[in-house]
Structure formats: structure tokens, C-alpha cells
Amino acid sequence: MRATAPHFIQPLLKTPFHERARALSEVDSFIPWAGYTTVDVFTTVEQEYFAIRNAATLYDLTPMVKYRIAGADAVRYLNRLVTRDIAKLKPDRVAYCVWCDDAGHMLDDGTVFRLGEGEYRLCTAERQLDWLLDSALGFDVEIRETTEEVAALAVQGPTSCAVLKHAGLAGVELLKPFEIGYFSLGQIPLMVSRTGFTGDLGYEVWMPPDDAVSVWDALMEAGRSRGIRAIGSQALNVARIEAGFVAPKVDFLSAEQTIRAGRDRSPLDLGLDWIVDFEKGHFNGRRALLAERARGPRRRLVGLDIEGSKPAHNALLYAEKAGKREVGSVTSAAWSPTCKRNIALAMVDAPYFSMGATVWADIYLNRELVWERRMCRARIVERPFFAPERRRATPPSDF
Amino acid sequence: MSERYDCIVIGAGHNGLVCAATLARSGRSVLVLEAQAQVGGAALTREFAPGFQVSACAHIVHQLRADVLRDLELEAHGLKWAARSMPTTALGADGACLPVGGESSGPDAAAFAAYAAQMQRFAQALVPVLSRVPPRLGTSDWRDYASLARLGWQIRRLGRDDMRELLRIGGMNVYDLLQEHFEEPLLKGALGFDAVLGTNFGPRSPGTVLTLLYRLAAQAAAGGGLSQPVGGVGALCDALARSATARGAQIRPRAVVKRILVEADRAAGVELESGERIASAAVISSADPKTTFLQLLGTAQLDTGFVRRVSHLRSRGLAAKLHLALDRLPEFAGVSESDLGGRLLVSPSLEYLERAYNHAKYGEYSSAPALEITVPTRNDPSLAPPGKHVLSALVQYAPYALKDGWLDERDRFTGVCLSLLERYAPGLSSSIVGVELLTPADIEQEFRISGGHWHHGDLAFDQFFMVRPVPGAAQYATPVPGLYLCGAGCHPGGGVIGTAGLNAARQVLEAA
Numbered sequence: 001m002r003a004t005a006p007h008f009i010q011p012l013l014k015t016p017f018h019e020r021a022r023a024l025s026e027v028d029s030f031i032p033w034a035g036y037t038t039v040d041v042f043t044t045v046e047q048e049y050f051a052i053r054n055a056a057t058l059y060d061l062t063p064m065v066k067y068r069i070a071g072a073d074a075v076r077y078l079n080r081l082v083t084r085d086i087a088k089l090k091p092d093r094v095a096y097c098v099w100c101d102d103a104g105h106m107l108d109d110g111t112v113f114r115l116g117e118g119e120y121r122l123c124t125a126e127r128q129l130d131w132l133l134d135s136a137l138g139f140d141v142e143i144r145e146t147t148e149e150v151a152a153l154a155v156q157g158p159t160s161c162a163v164l165k166h167a168g169l170a171g172v173e174l175l176k177p178f179e180i181g182y183f184s185l186g187q188i189p190l191m192v193s194r195t196g197f198t199g200d201l202g203y204e205v206w207m208p209p210d211d212a213v214s215v216w217d218a219l220m221e222a223g224r225s226r227g228i229r230a231i232g233s234q235a236l237n238v239a240r241i242e243a244g245f246v247a248p249k250v251d252f253l254s255a256e257q258t259i260r261a262g263r264d265r266s267p268l269d270l271g272l273d274w275i276v277d278f279e280k281g282h283f284n285g286r287r288a289l290l291a292e293r294a295r296g297p298r299r300r301l302v303g304l305d306i307e308g309s310k311p312a313h314n315a316l317l318y319a320e321k322a323g324k325r326e327v328g329s330v331t332s333a334a335w336s337p338t339c340k341r342n343i344a345l346a347m348v349d350a351p352y353f354s355m356g357a358t359v360w361a362d363i364y365l366n367r368e369l370v371w372e373r374r375m376c377r378a379r380i381v382e383r384p385f386f387a388p389e390r391r392r393a394t395p396p397s398d399f
Numbered sequence: 400m401s402e403r404y405d406c407i408v409i410g411a412g413h414n415g416l417v418c419a420a421t422l423a424r425s426g427r428s429v430l431v432l433e434a435q436a437q438v439g440g441a442a443l444t445r446e447f448a449p450g451f452q453v454s455a456c457a458h459i460v461h462q463l464r465a466d467v468l469r470d471l472e473l474e475a476h477g478l479k480w481a482a483r484s485m486p487t488t489a490l491g492a493d494g495a496c497l498p499v500g501g502e503s504s505g506p507d508a509a510a511f512a513a514y515a516a517q518m519q520r521f522a523q524a525l526v527p528v529l530s531r532v533p534p535r536l537g538t539s540d541w542r543d544y545a546s547l548a549r550l551g552w553q554i555r556r557l558g559r560d561d562m563r564e565l566l567r568i569g570g571m572n573v574y575d576l577l578q579e580h581f582e583e584p585l586l587k588g589a590l591g592f593d594a595v596l597g598t599n600f601g602p603r604s605p606g607t608v609l610t611l612l613y614r615l616a617a618q619a620a621a622g623g624g625l626s627q628p629v630g631g632v633g634a635l636c637d638a639l640a641r642s643a644t645a646r647g648a649q650i651r652p653r654a655v656v657k658r659i660l661v662e663a664d665r666a667a668g669v670e671l672e673s674g675e676r677i678a679s680a681a682v683i684s685s686a687d688p689k690t691t692f693l694q695l696l697g698t699a700q701l702d703t704g705f706v707r708r709v710s711h712l713r714s715r716g717l718a719a720k721l722h723l724a725l726d727r728l729p730e731f732a733g734v735s736e737s738d739l740g741g742r743l744l745v746s747p748s749l750e751y752l753e754r755a756y757n758h759a760k761y762g763e764y765s766s767a768p769a770l771e772i773t774v775p776t777r778n779d780p781s782l783a784p785p786g787k788h789v790l791s792a793l794v795q796y797a798p799y800a801l802k803d804g805w806l807d808e809r810d811r812f813t814g815v816c817l818s819l820l821e822r823y824a825p826g827l828s829s830s831i832v833g834v835e836l837l838t839p840a841d842i843e844q845e846f847r848i849s850g851g852h853w854h855h856g857d858l859a860f861d862q863f864f865m866v867r868p869v870p871g872a873a874q875y876a877t878p879v880p881g882l883y884l885c886g887a888g889c890h891p892g893g894g895v896i897g898t899a900g901l902n903a904a905r906q907v908l909e910a911a
Contacts, residue, residue: 076699080699080703101702101703101704102702102703102704102705102871102878131703134703134706134707134710135703137693137706137707137710138693138697138699138706139698281699282664282699282700282701284702284703284704285702286664286702287664287702287878
């Protein structure tokens, strides 16, 4: 976790789970994530994906950027920062949030944890301490990055609750979605939140880095009879597309990173109106978003159900089969093994994004090094594509 | 809240009063709230020693808009001039003085005439830029394009040679420009002084030709020379106050605004330190941008990016003000009694000026500062007891954030200034009966200007015209509907001009 050598000698840090991951990696497929080396695939994507949907999985979340936000003005501060009303967030609860710049363009998405009185944790994809500190001007609040102080594992899948219970987390089954609970694993204090990126039953376990390996071993042991498996980012990505979640750098780019005009995205573009609370008072980008709402949408992120079985990676979308009028593009695509549907998330221009409408996806296929083109019918459908009852059931069924 | 006004203007400085008078003239109910006991803001005349009055900040009027003077009938409201077209004299060593401007002789006489004529043409071309509301980029409003086109046309119609020269020198430093034209160190020092007066620059700093052109353009727009009102610069604000009151505006002194109230994302009035709340449809602040946004409004009503820009505004003053009460008329070596009624500059060369600036870069005051001296009682004996006199001097450079703090250094710096003055006016020290030094820290305290900068923010390319004070508030309106700026922090900046107040009033009227 902590750099043992200067960053220019060892550019990527190792999480506390690295040795365990290294031992389980069969294909040596590692990728950088937020300054850490992490596993992309352990064995095969399919094997790992089916563990998410049919058993239990461990995913190393440690590189997720974490900030501690505390002080008398923490709620006011967060309410000015994010678009959602944090005053409504109850103790020991988590809220999915997005935040914007002055122009109402997305900077990032993440989760806010209410840890205590006037104490919150903000989990983000990007490092952004400068923005958070500049936002603190005029607020009595203290902000500190705590990424290195907390190790985290996502425990996801239908048997995840049973695994945690079996490991000794008595009462974990009573946690409701987006609720936080405190448990202990032997002598190790754990914070557990019923959150995740799979759209399935699942938990995220937060622990001191020094205890990380013990927790990993204990959960692997407890899950042995429940099909537990370590997974990499690729399998998780298929699950998150099925769940309809947007991913930064894939479905939208932070306004801090865009250069060309028109590449920024607002929460309204992403269909995240439901977490933009115009009634709560001022927040960053509010005036711009109100103007955008009054002007009407220019584009919208939608779910697509595409004919055929070939994922529509990066496909341009057209209004008609002839491919004359371009109306958007696919941002994330996957064959959904569970739904048995060819699904995608796509940014579609107004007015072509209405529910049930048809657009055409221009899919390129590499068939033994020969490229072929398929114009496939794509229907605009509701997200999520996959939403099992068990993701909400409290207590979840036992296994 | 009991009463309700159309407009509340925060601050009764000249811009606040011009704004209030203009709004009242258009039939708006206007309340002006002034923290001090008297109007004037930083354009104030007040006592600094028993019986001695002085213009506490600005001490010469040379940029006041002619249309403000005329339309607000300031002379009918009691404004009288003690002196107009005041001369400028550059003080050299051993009584070697040089008149600046007008008919000059010496090796640079011909060059000066050509230079002055060309700078006048440039200044005239920039007058519309200075007087109007700056345009915005990337809008669909035809007026923005018209305004930009007008700026282009103004520069183009200078003709090929002048246009090329303006574009060549526009980003230059004044040191290089003056080196190109002149020989005499004394002349160059004096001309360079006007480029850096009230700025955070030395003559070799880039952009100092711009600040000089700004000064000249504001002066050209005013159409007059250097003037001194009877009763000091504060008398101008008194006349403005009478004009505003005559048009129906109310002015409340000793009313300290604590915060600007916002309801449903609109400025809704103000709350005073006393707890009293006063409602209004619009709030127009002549306070500096940092005070207005970061203190009175509060960052919670603003977006982070905007707050970031405001907090990054460079607004640390570098000019101090020295006031001397004298028991006789001072005598400056080589300066005639009539020239004593004008402006005396201690900036004997550009090197002297640059060296004076060097200290400021490292948080020190100049060991040999540059001075702009006036003896206001020479033109207006009413400012002091009979036979007594006042010396008022702008002193550069005296950084706001002095390395060792002003508490212990003030007396030492006063001593530096006095011994410097003694060199140019032998015997002056023995006539002093009262001394006041206002450092930028004092100016911040007394006039409630963040950083004690009388321009409310440096005049520099990146804080000028379309981006003054910051993008998002450069057209007097602010991100909060109903809240406007009308002070020196706006285009065109500080100096007793009145344009910011006038333009802000026009924006308020247009929005309604």
C-alpha cells in the first residue's frame, strides 16, 4: 500500500491484497487503477462474471479514492458540492451522488457515506483534492484524503450475505441497501456497507490496511463452500453494464479532462435527473442546470437492446438503417450472459432518445482479421437491464 | 422587514453615489448604505490632525466623466473647483525640476510633442472601450458583437501606422517604450510614474504601457486636466450625494452591511450589523469583489469555480498615503509658488522607480520610494487653519503584506518618507505639526477594501476589460440574479471616474 520506493522507480503502488491477488492470478493480467496495480482478469471473464451472478466474489476496491469530510459545516459543504440533498442522508447511510462544475458539467460520480455527526466519507473515481479544498472556502470543514488509510473489498453475489455471516459477521443480514454497519471479524473491526457496483446482492467491507490480508483469508475460507472467487475489473464491468450504472472515463468524461467544446456531460444528459435536487438550495452548477432544463435536453444516455449477439462496442448510431443521419454513439456494450440480450449504454441526441424508439447501430466485426459491418436494429429500453429481487431483499435468502 | 426599495446600493463612494443618482433619476426607489459617518468612501475628505483636512485617499480628480458631471448637475449641487489643469513637475536632485506636459524645452522637447500626440490618439481610440459595458464572448447577443466590432474599428481607424504602433506597444513595458523615445532621466521617470501609480508593477513589468494607456484614456474621456475640488475630493462626493438625494435617493450613514440576503436564488436585500433587515429587488455593491462575494454574500450562494476566480484576484495594495500638517507653506527647491499648486513627482529616473519596486517584490517597503505630492492648501486654504498648510502624498511602494508586518515598521517608513521629502524641500521637517501615514493595511481597515488596493484589484491584462473583475461578473451583473457590482473592481477600474457606477446602474435598469 505505502510506496516502498519513490514513485518514479515504482510508478504503481500495490494494495494490501496484492500478494493474495498475485497468487490467484492465472493469466497475469494487471491494469493500473488510480495509481495502483489491480487485476483485470484472474482466470476468465466468464468464470468470474458467473461467480458474481451465481455465487460470491471478492473485488479489491482499495484504489477507490476516499476523502474524509468533517466539521460543523460538513452537510452545508456537501450540499453545495453535490447535486443531491445530503441533509436527507440519515446516519449510517450511503448516497450515490454526482457533482458538477459551474457550467453544470459532470466532474465525477461517487458515494457519500455518513459516518458520524458531521463526519462523511466521499468515495470518488478521480483525485480532486484541489476542487474539494477550493469548494471549502467559506465553510468550516476539514478535508483529507484517506485512500491509503482504508482498505476495501467488495463482496458481491447471491451468496455474499451468507459468506459474511459464516465468517462471523452476526447480523449483517439486517443491513438494508445503502446502510452501514459495524462488525468485527475476530479482533478486526470492520465497517460494512450494503453497496456495490454489480446491481446484485452485495456488500463493501472497509478495514484497516494492516488487517486486510487476514480479512481476505477469512472471507475466502468462509466462502469456500459458497463458490467464492476473486474477480477482476472486466467481469465487474459486464455486471455494471447489466445494472445500468455509468462509469467515468467510459460513459462520461470529467469536465476537468475535456478539451473540445461539447464533450462535457451534465447529469441531465446522463439521465441522472433523479439525484439533482433543485429545491435544496444552491449547489455547484445549479443555475446552469436550471437553464439547461429550461432549454430542453440535447442528448441523453439510454439503454439499448440490440439485435444479434455481437456487442456494439463504440458503434455509431443512426436514425435509419441507411446510416445517413448520425444520432449518437454507444459508450458501453456487452453481451449480457444473464439476460441473454445484446445490451449497451449509448448517448443519443434529441429527439431520438425517447423510450421504445428505434435507432440503428453500426457494428464492426472482426471475423478472422476481415472486418465486416452490420447495421443492427437497436431499441431504446429501460435501465437497469438486470435487477434481481435479491439485491433489495432484507434479510437476503440464506445459502 | 419593514420597508422595501427597488435598489439598495452598498457604499457611498463616488461609484455607489453615481449609481444611486442614476437609478433615482430613472424613478427607482434607492437606499444607499454607508458604513462611515460621512459619504465618500475612498474619495473622502476628513480631518487628520486638529484643524487639518485632507482627501484621505485619492487627492486629485482627473478622470471624472464629463457626462456624470453634467447629467448629475454636480456644479449646481455645490461642486466648485479650487484648481483646474494643475501642472505636473518632476523633482530632480538639487532643485533641477522639469515641467511635464505642456510646453517643454530641453533635448526631448520635439520627441515629447510627438509622443504625447500619439499617446493622445491612442487614448482617444480607447475611450469607448473604457466607457462601455465590456462585451462577452460566446453569446448570441448582437450587442456583444457590436461592442467588439466597435473596439476593432476604433483601433483600425487610427490608420495603419498608429494601429501597428498601438498593437506593438500594447503589451510592452513602459521602461522600454520610454527608452525608445527619450533621453532625459527626469522626464522618463515622471512619465513612467504615471504608468505604475496604483499598480503592482515597476516600470519594467510587462503590461505597464496598458496601465498608462488606461490612465490616459480615462483622462481623455473626462476631457479635462488634473483638478482639485474646493473642500477636497470628498466635496465631489458631497455634491454627488446631494444630487442623488435631490433625485429621491436616501442615504444612510453609519449603516454597516453585514450580509446580502438571498431568497429563492435572488438578491432580496441586506442585513445590517445592527440586525436590521432591509428588502430590495436589487442589491448593487460598490464594495470590492472579494468583500462582496466572499464576505457579504458568502460562498455558499456561488459556484466553486467562480469563488476560485474571486479568491485568486490580485488585490493587494502597494500604495501608501502620507499626510502632513504644516505650520507654513512648504518650499521645494526649484519649484515656483504656482507649480506648488500642481502635482510634484519624486521619481527622478526609471531606474530609481524600478529599484523602489524591487523592495515590494520581496515584501519590503522602498528604501527610496516614489511620491506624488500635492499641497492642497495652496489652492484651497479652507482645508487648514489660516496660514497653515497640508501636504498630501501618494507613496510607492508600500506592500500590503509587509514581510515584518506594519505594526513596528510604520514609524520607520514614515521616517524614510520624511527624510526623502526633506531632501527635496529643505526645512520641511521643522514645519511639521502633524503626521499621518495610511499603509494599505490601514486603507483596508478604514475604507473596507480587501487588500487596501484603491483599484479594488490590480489593473493588468488578466484583470482588465472583459475579465474584470472575473469572468462571470464582468458586465456588472453577478451569478446571483439581482446582485450587481458597481465599484472599482469592475471595468474600467479605480480612479475617480464614475463609469462603473454609471454602467452598473444602466445594467440594473435594463434588466428590470
